Amino acid sequence: MSAITEKIHELKKKRNAVILAHNYQRGDVQDIADFTGDSLGLSRQAAKTKADIIVFCGVHFMAETASILCPDKMVLLPDEHAGCPMANMITLRELRIKKKEHPNARVVCYVNSTAAIKAESDICCTSSNAMKIVSSIPRDQEILFIPDKSLGGYVSSRLNRPMILWEGYCPTHHRILAEYIIKLKSEYPGAKVVVHPECTPDVIALADHVASTTGIARYCKETDAGEFIIGTETGILHRLRKENPEKKFYAITQLADCSNMKLISLEKVLWSLEDLVYQIKVPDDIASKARVAIQKMLDLSE
């Protein structure tokens, strides 16, 4: 064990803390975590834990979700600048204007959004349950899907259901291009193409399987194929290789690297535990409204 890893373990015990790491984190950060997973899975771990402190290795909206689900715990984000450009593509003011234009629309909000935006929405969804959540709303009910036009467009076409889509997107997933897949497929014709629904429609059209990071990990474990071409943030390859040492994984492009996710390092995790920074606390009035939208999703997806 390296000196820094040892120090993190010691301090974690002393402070009664738990370390959660998103599937897109650096490999060494995933390796020191108590749990790795997607944002919702991690928030559920947070809600269950007996620890007093949660160190959330991910981006700001994920730490906020943990804080909303466990208001009595201290939630730490090791780098306060780890934000999500997609979550920042919608503001409260813009959302309120859009809601006025579509007063009858139900607002379905992807979990990649700020607490204030969730608080202004009817129900949340993740990339694992988006189809189920949208299907739970009567077909004649208008839906405004925010903020990801790619996930929204994917759900809309799969369910053959028109929705008003917000013009947000993930810059990292949009760097994954169809032409890279075609080239890789010619090199590895037996490989399965697995992509995240935050990708563009032409990329999704080339995939054998479209899923959230949890779904991608499950598919790669359970499918017989020995080679996979992966279209999501490159951090997940660490987990896929660790869980399936006998299989081969190829990233569609190394450009699918989220610089915000990669802001978290082992050093920052240690400083976070030493100095109890940066504390993420959603104000009670916003948290209680956002919790309603998250709870509606949890009730439907259990």
Ligand code: CIZ
């Ligand atoms: O919900 C998450 O954690 C994200 C952003 C992606 C995924 O599919 O896990």
Ligand code: SF4
């Ligand atoms: Fe946001 Fe995309 Fe980075 Fe995820 S990968 S945190 S959606 S910018």
